[in-house]
Amino acid sequence: xQPVKWLVDFIDVRLGVREIYASxxxxxxxxxxxxxxxxxxxxxxxxxxxxxITGILLLMFYVPDAEKAFASIQYIMNEVPYGWLFRMLHAVxxxxxxxxxxxxMLSVLFMAGYKGRREFTWxxxxxxxxxxxxxxxxxxxxxxxxxxxxxxxxxxxxxxxxPVAGExxxxxxxxxxxxxxxxxxxxxxxxxxxxxxxxxxxIAVHLFCVKRRGVSSPPFGxxxxxxxxxxxxxxxxxxxxxxxxxxxxxxxAAVICFFIAxxxxxxxxxxxxxxxxxxxxxxxxxxxxxxxxPEWYFLWAYQTLKIFPSEIIGLGVQGLFMxxxxxxxxxxxxxxxxxxxxxxxxxxxxxxILGFVAISIWGHYS
Amino acid sequence: xxxxxxxxxxxxxxxxxxxAGLGALIGAASAWPVFRFLSxxxxxxxxxxxxIPRGDVASGKxxxxxxxxxxxxxLQVAPGQFxxxxxxxxxxxxxxxxxxxxxxxxxxxxxxxxxxxxxVLSGPPPKPLESIAVELDGDQLRVG
Numbered sequence: 185x186q187p188v189k190w191l192v193d194f195i196d197v198r199l200g201v202r203e204i205y206a207s208x209x210x211x212x213x214x215x216x217x218x219x220x221x222x223x224x225x226x227x228x229x230x231x232x233x234x235x236x237i238t239g240i241l242l243l244m245f246y247v248p249d250a251e252k253a254f255a256s257i258q259y260i261m262n263e264v265p266y267g268w269l270f271r272m273l274h275a276v277x278x279x280x281x282x283x284x285x286x287x288x289m290l291s292v293l294f295m296a297g298y299k300g301r302r303e304f305t306w307x308x309x310x311x312x313x314x315x316x317x318x319x320x321x322x323x324x325x326x327x328x329x330x331x332x333x334x335x336x337x338x339x340x341x342x343x344x345x346x347p348v349a350g351e352x353x354x355x356x357x358x359x360x361x362x363x364x365x366x367x368x369x370x371x372x373x374x375x376x377x378x379x380x381x382x383x384x385x386x387i388a389v390h391l392f393c394v395k396r397r398g399v400s401s402p403p404f405g406x407x408x409x410x411x412x413x414x415x416x417x418x419x420x421x422x423x424x425x426x427x428x429x430x431x432x433x434x435x436x437a438a439v440i441c442f443f444i445a446x447x448x449x450x451x452x453x454x455x456x457x458x459x460x461x462x463x464x465x466x467x468x469x470x471x472x473x474x475x476x477x478p479e480w481y482f483l484w485a486y487q488t489l490k491i492f493p494s495e496i497i498g499l500g501v502q503g504l505f506m507x508x509x510x511x512x513x514x515x516x517x518x519x520x521x522x523x524x525x526x527x528x529x530x531x532x533x534x535x536x537i538l539g540f541v542a543i544s545i546w547g548h549y550s
Numbered sequence: 551x552x553x554x555x556x557x558x559x560x561x562x563x564x565x566x567x568x569x570a571g572l573g574a575l576i577g578a579a580s581a582w583p584v585f586r587f588l589s590x591x592x593x594x595x596x597x598x599x600x601x602i603p604r605g606d607v608a609s610g611k612x613x614x615x616x617x618x619x620x621x622x623x624x625l626q627v628a629p630g631q632f633x634x635x636x637x638x639x640x641x642x643x644x645x646x647x648x649x650x651x652x653x654x655x656x657x658x659x660x661x662x663x664x665x666x667x668x669x670v671l672s673g674p675p676p677k678p679l680e681s682i683a684v685e686l687d688g689d690q691l692r693v694g
Binding site for chain 2: 241265266267270
């Protein structure tokens with residue numbers, strides 16, 4: 185008897201894995217016209233796994249102390265075998281995750297994947313996006329460089345614009361009047377334990393929603409029909425669809441490989457892309473470096489605060505925009521999902537992307 | 551149909567083997583940096599010798615220090631006569647303590663006793679403490 189078959193038989197007799205395989209993998213059918221944009225969820229899971237693995241490895245040498253943090257990062261980068269690789273995979277990987285998240289959200293918006301009673305799926309995904317931004321922000325401080333110190337100072341200071349509670353909120357976020365060891369301690373705890381635990385839970389909820397409701401069909405082709413959602417629970421079936429395994433998993437794996445190649449290409453050919461000069465200088469609380477800027481994905485928020493005459497208006501606009509985005513499935517709840525049949529939405533969609541890019545560029549050069 | 555053409559199952563088996571080989575190769579290539587990252591810093595890198603000022607080791611006293619990443623002890627057993635040895639008990643790896651009044655080493659974990667030269671006097675240690683060469687070089691003691 186072949187050893188693999190013997191092993192599968194051994195497990196199957198005890199756990200019935202062949203039945204799970206038949207119903208949940210081979211029998212789990214995806215829409216026949218599913219496209220490459222549907223793989224971004226799997227890409228994100230793979231990238232998050234990479235962050236967890238590299239994060240655990242970095243934790244073995246990183247010291248969360250204001251006196252030692254920068255030196256420990258230098259030690260990882262210069263002394264520990266392949267330390268540079270794992271640190272770069274973690275730091276650059278965070279940026280690639282944001283890119284994949286944005287593409288995932290944009291594709292869902294374009295194909296109106298949030299429609300058809302998928303509000304929970306959208307909301308859980310939206311919270312995952314914000315939590316990822318939080319992970320990026322808290323992780324940014326940990327190297328304790330001039331860039332991390334002053335970017336965190338500016339980011340936490342923005343909360344001061346909130347009326348009445350602003351000043352208290354700034355000190356609460358920092359754990360003191362200024363960014364210091366106490367800020368590093370709480371950001372470290374949130375970055376390595378609090379937020380990842382929350383993120384794992386939310387990813388589980390998100391996947392449950394996707395699986396329970398069924399994947400939405402791409403709104404293209406002659407056979408597409410806009411349908412009113414039923415007033416009761418209904419699983420969206422895909423008769424004659426593509427089996428999740430092995431067919432779709434192969435497609436997932438191909439796009440994951442593409443993203444890993446993209447990540448490695450940045451690390452090997454443009455390692456300084458996300459690291460300005462101030463990222464290589466230890467934090468000095470008495471010396472603000474010139475032209476301090478947040479990461480590219482926060483530039484839009486940074487510039488919005490500067491455009492408006494007062495910070496509170498800027499914060500209000502950001503809050504309104506994010507609330508609108510979170511509640512979109514409740515606002516745009518018509519049955520039509522074809523992009524060409526939703527001219528108002530598509531105009532806002534394109535203008536929104538252009539606005540995001542333009543404000544970010546403006547923020548970069550301002 | 552060409553009768554010599556390989557059957558689809560043979561093709562599938564060939565492709566699966568190829569894929570498994572490729573996967574194993576990528577897995578090994580990914581595991582190597584992790585293994586190197588987790589490997590301890592090379593012991594004994596740089597000089598194996600440690601210089602200790604003679605004044606740090608009074609007669610009848612013990613001086614503990616690190617030698618090749620492990621605890622070691624230097625002892626002036628008689629005026630001008632120095633011995634050095636590993637301070638790691640040969641029983642279960644605890645660090646021995648110098649008993650000045652008794653003139654012997656005692657392992658606090660399981661009561662192993664060693665002479666000032668590191669020989670086993672009593673208790674569970676199976677062999678003597680590992681000896682380290684020591685020589686006087688002016689005001690310095692060169693150990694290792």
